[in-house]
Amino acid sequence: MIRVYRSGCTTCEPSTVDPADWILPPDALWIDLVAPTREEDAAVEKALGLSVPTREEMAELEASSRVYRENGATYATADIITHGDAALPGIEPVTFVLTDGPLVTIRYTDPRPFSMLTEKLGREPALCTSGPDMFLNLMEVVIDRASDILSKNATRVEGIASHVFSGGKTVGFAKLITKLGQAQMATARIEQSLAGLLRIFAFIGVDERTHTDDARAHLHSLGRDADSLIAHNQSVAASINFQLSAALGLINIEQSSIIKIFSVAAVAFLPPTLIASIYGMNFRHMPELSQAWGYPAAVAAMVVSALLPLAWFKRKGWL
Incomplete structure (x- = not known):
């Protein structure tokens, strides 16, 4: 045009x-x-x-x-x-x-x-x-x-x-x-x-x-x-x-924080997993399996083993 x-x-x-x-x-x-x-x-x-x-x-x-x-x-x-x-x-x-x-x-x-x-x-x-x-x-x-x-x-x-x-x-x-x-x-x-x-x-x-x-x-x-x-x-x-x-x-930074949470969780749950694995093997000569206090004791051990690493991380300022 x-x-x-x-x-x-x-x-x-x-x-x-x-x-x-x-x-x-x-x-x-x-x-x-x-x-x-x-x-x-x-x-x-x-x-x-x-x-x-x-x-x-x-x-x-x-x-x-x-x-x-x-x-x-x-x-x-x-x-x-x-x-x-x-x-x-x-x-x-x-x-x-x-x-x-x-x-x-x-x-x-x-x-x-x-x-x-x-x-x-x-x-x-x-x-x-x-x-x-x-x-x-x-x-x-x-x-x-x-x-x-x-x-x-x-x-x-x-x-x-x-x-x-x-x-x-x-x-x-x-x-x-x-x-x-x-x-x-x-x-x-x-x-x-x-x-x-x-x-x-x-x-x-x-x-x-x-x-x-x-x-x-x-x-x-x-x-x-x-x-x-x-x-x-x-x-x-x-x-x-x-x-x-x-x-x-x-x-x-946010991705690092997310990875940090997963890392702490993995470390915290590693001892309870170890305890559960041990008592899940069901060997004949495991005296705790025949005792009435065996199950509560194993659960308590797993809880304490998870809380101790978290307390340590908190004290070091990693959380």
Whole structure:
């Protein structure tokens, strides 16, 4: 689908014409390609005289494939976080193309920042007057959304910490460790997205289209925000690692306590078992078997032999 934001409009309107008949509006500021077909790619390529990367090309991780210049246009691909409200957010590549005319974006998903920018433009139609303005404002909402996702993940991690260090038994720790694993994956994806954005800001900073004082100041502010978010994200990751180590340590402590109980019980019941085994052999010449006090004496001996080791363990402080 081809969506076009035009100067003075309040929304990014989807094109309803056949791609073969599509013509670039002269006042277009933003062309948003959402899961474009090959025909739609060809229509935009013909109108702007540039190539549109395929989904496979966008997914490449080499730096040279992520930021480059071609035919006078600047290409930058960033991993944008999707489904940010979920416990495990997703991440998808989005390509931004700065041209002498409109900004071009190519995406195969629907990250929240795009609708956020559309809503912002609906309130302030005069906010963007050029493609570079549109790019900078889009980057701003991308950073804002990343900050929101990071804050939610940090809050989620703090909630897990309250359970890990609640002082109760380790019942349910398997679920907590699963949540910690999801939070760790979320922090990794957040950092991947922010690091890619920093690389884009550095590359776009040398583009002649952003050489105005306002654009440079905006880019510098965005880079500073991304740096601070990365630092915060790393502190959240450190907290997750600490909680995971603590949870595993508490599980080991409880398991050791359980093993300790079984060990003490085995030692305590060993003498009574020995006595019972001896008197269960039923030899002919065992005088206690023919005496009336034989059975009570054997039972008493077993009880005393069990209590003596327990008393010894208690005195040594092993219980």
